[in-house]
Amino acid sequence: MDNQQSPNDSGYHIPVLYNECLEALNIKPSGVYVDCTFGGGGHSRGILANLNEEGRLIAFDQDADAQQNLPDDKRVIFVPQNFRHIQRFLRLHNYPKVDGILADLGVSSHQFDEGERGFSTRFAGPLDMRMDRRLPTTASDVLATYTEAQLHKLFEMYGEVTNSKTLAKHIVQNRAKTSLKTIEGFKAMLQPVVKGNPNKYLAQVFQALRIEVNQEMEALKEMLQQLPDVLNQDGRVAIITFHSIEDRIVKSFFKQGTFEEQVDNPFETVRKENPLKIITKKPIVPGAEETKRNPRSRSAKLRVAERK
Structure with a gap:
């Protein structure tokens, strides 16, 4: 592989598992990559x-x-769109099939470091958290309008907040007398x-809100479901996650090719075949040197699959 040293990126965002991703994609010089x-x-x-010169990169x-x-x-x-619309925009640009797809699901360092975006607990600023500013709902809107049950569920699921039930109740009881802007x-x-x-607690709460505001899990599922249709045979997909969910x-999805539970049915003669083949039996994680250089890479996991 060429260019094996990770670029500094002028501080905008340090690419995680850089060499590992390039290797995983098995890049063809004249291929089309996303x-x-x-x-x-x-x-x-x-x-x-x-x-x-013939190769193409489509960046979302x-x-x-x-x-x-x-x-x-x-x-x-x-x-300039969310990757949940991958198939539509690949068709629009006349590249309905591609040779490889990469997704780094982490929030960029730049977004965390821009106070007015509202992603970080370290700055004063509006409680926004929209990655796409065209989205209608901010973190402040979620806190102001969600029911106690909805808030409890999102803090428990997306933040793994220990006292998520107490937290949800506290927000609902106090939101009328406090500005959550x-x-x-x-x-x-x-x-x-x-x-x-306190720092860890607030980070978990903010993470949960960010995931909800940006519909991150829904977008991920939608993108994954389109993979079999947009990848060429032997095309690779490499995805870096930062959250257990x-x-x-x-x-x-890599294992089954679906989110539906695969139940053994004795009357079903044709079992749906998974169009993907897993390349990484276990996820690839950053080494000690990378986590020291970039502490935000600590929870990164890279999984790779190939279109059969």
């Missing part, structure tokens, strides 16, 4: 370095800020119910 999460363009630059990113990182390269097609206002409201390490979704 980067579902362009971000700072780190992984994309690695793919481009392995393509010849719903965050308008990502466009400023686009290289001046005629081989790149940028799609800002990060500072929300953090102050949470003070009485914070359990354990995401990882379970990817693992399950």
Whole structure:
């Protein structure tokens, strides 16, 4: 492989498992590849370095800020959309089938470091959290309108917050008398119910809200279901997850090719064949050197599958 050193990305976002992703994609020089999460363009630059003049890269990113990182390269097609619409936009650009797909599901360092985006507990700013600013619902809207049961479920599922039931009740009881428009206002409201390490607790709460606002799990499932139709035979898909739920979704789909429970039916003679073949029996994780250099890579897991 060429270009095996991970680019610095001028601090926008350090690409995780960079060399491992390029290797996993098994890049054909004249192939067509998709980067579902362009971000700072780190992984994309690695793919481009392995393509010849005929090769193409189709880069998706719903965050308008990502466009400023686009290289001046005629081989790149940028799609300012969520990757849940992958099939529609590949067809639109006359590339209905591709040779490889990469998705890095982590929030970029840039998004965490921009206070006005509302992703991080470290800054003062609006409680927004939309990766795509065209989305109608912010984190503040979720807190103001969801029922106690809905809030309990999302904090438990997406944040694994230990006292999610108490937290949901506290929000519903206090939201009428507190402004939830800002990060500072929300953090102050949470003070009485914070359990354990405050930084860890707040990070889990914010993570849950971000996943809900951006419909991250729904988008992931929709993208996965389109893979068999958009990948060429022997085409590879490489997905980096940072959350146990995401990882379970990817693992399950790669294994079964569906989200439906496979039940053995004695009257069913034809069992639906999985169109994907698992390449990574166990997920690839960052080594000690990478986690030291980039602590945010600690929870990353890379899974790879191939179209049969």
